[in-house]
Amino acid sequence: MQQHPQLISYIAHAAPATRRPATGDEPFLRPEIGFTPRWYREAAGDIDFGERWHTDPAYRGDTILAMARVTRRRFGQRARIGILQDPDQFTDLITGTFGALIVPAIYGVPIWWQEADWPWSEHGHFLTDDDLDALEPPDLDNNPFWQAFMEQVEWIDRHVTQLDGFINWQSVINSGYRMRGEQIFLDMVMDPGRVKALFDCIVETMIDGARRLYARQAMTGVNLTHFTVSNCLVNLLSPKHYASCVLPYDQRLAQEFSAIGVHNCAWNADPYVPHYATLPNVAYIDMGIESDLPAAAEAFPHARRAIMYTPMDIQHKSPAELRADLERIACEYGPCDLVCADIDVGVPDMRILEILDLCEQISAYAADLPLEILRSKGL
Template sequence: MTVLKLRNHIPISGPARREATDGTESDMRVSLGFEPGWFYQRCGVDFTERWHQDPFYRYDSLVKMKRELCKAFPSVSYWNEDFKDDLSTISGCYGAYVIPMVCGFRLVYEKDRWPEIDKNKEKLSVREIEKLDVDNILSSSFTEEIFRQMDIIEAEWKKIHGYLNWQGVLNNAFILRGENIFTDFYDRPDLVHHFFSIISGV
């Protein structure tokens, strides 16, 4: 059985994540990444909602971002302006909050940073968690939005590059339930098992 190896990777357009290796990586490597504010200040890329929802706008912004990286760091071979495949991407869309978005949480967007969860949103109650269903969650308008973008990317560029940032099960549970998830481990283990199964299923 082949064991898939993963490497740390920071796409131009997203937070750190893992990608499959191709066997050419050295044992010690550096992953370079930049906050949205860096790109906003240097090339005017606006990271508000349009960046996350419009594949054409995102593609054009990534052209600018990659050009700026090559200009600012000419001796670094990490980026290649002639390589276009990584521009038709979903990497970075909705930052680290894809699962919360699918579960109905709203994001707050800023022009120079990754989106954040709306802090006014109440965390999920026990009753809400008990009612969660994978099929219902995956039939949400947000899920349709993700697939719409992927269809556009595939139709326009023939290949969908990148990965959404799913985060881990506990990270998502904490975002959705808040600190109560930790007491739930002791007070409501069956609820936690159900909740983790739902998050994993999504």
């Protein structure tokens, strides 16, 4: 049993990355491999990732089985790294549903469906000042979008043994941007009270929705108590504005749930690490390789740390550069996850296998060294 509960990266088939509870036996450098919908559309045969994929769980299940067969054929048992799916019988039909848009959609933001991508929010449909001044958290019992989603959950429950999976709730800044547009950044400077009103609504909806879904999953034996926030836009904020406008909501979520995971994309997280370190119960944090990795490891000694390794680096770095990066990550930041998300068409399978090989080699070597020696001497 882990003394400090941790979360690890989790990328379901054609889903954006999220996090799931760790088991405690993760390798020192654990790869999490994820492909874009476009990759799967080309590899698994003309799957339509538009509205039907997100609203029809039967169709979604059929395509998930097709995608799982592709990854098993091309990568063997290694394709199960981080994947809950059985290639012969779907188990997780929740993760990936509505991509990153469930909260904006609950508030009525129109979805622009994409046949080869995650759904986008419709451009130009932003809350006006008057809209925002009248905004209140919706009653999910009477919200058509939420009720339609829960009808999917009921269908899924009839076709699986338990309700595995996770909704990507994003964060107040990500959803706030999708609902308010670029005006949200001006509001932070000129009218922070209006930002607070918007974020107050969003966080209540995130908490309400997560608790309802977790309660329904618990009825099938799946007991989840964590929350994750995706602060993909944090690099557009000064540390001051993150601390004043967003951090209070990350703190609220960390207090409402037993553990919190913090996702930063592949940005340099250095300006925000001191603020993240004030959050209670951090079980996961990720960042880009340009961050001060030793400082981050010191700031979060009990969390599962992760590097968001960019698709560009995956595709274009030489074998020597790749090995050097992974060895440095392990030495300065491990034990940790290496999140290889959003891999698109054009990346050779051999590059994926090369990454898996390197992670196995480094993990085997690092497992035999005390952490202080690994940090001081390297691999």
